[in-house]
Amino acid sequence: MNFVKRLLGLIWLLLGPAVICFLIAGAVKNIDPSGTRDINNPVIWVIIIAIFVPIAIGLMIFGWYAMKNEYKHLPEDSDHLNFE
Template structure:
């Protein structure tokens, strides 16, 4: 099970930057498709909010993956007193 956790840690570390790259490319694509100036401003605002929310989530995903890869989650507590 510990080897599985380490493999998933690598997956999470790779998934963080990939998800941000995907979101950025989608934002550029959607902003470029906006026709009027008001529509473009609204689209930029929407994507700025989306990126602002998901950027820390992707950083947390990479940190979680790093700790899983290093083996920090190999020993889990059995009781709440541990």
């Protein structure tokens, strides 16, 4: 199971920058001042990018910790928590 967690960590670590690149490429491709559809509006793209970039960064952080094997043992109840 730890191998699966580390493998998924690598996938999440690579997926974060890919999502950011796809969002920026989609914005560059679809923003058109003479367009009449909602997808051509730059305000919509700024909102979408502003929402999904922090999510992608969180995905990369989660993947980094999974790659470092920080999730090899998860506490089963509150008695197993270590706050030191």
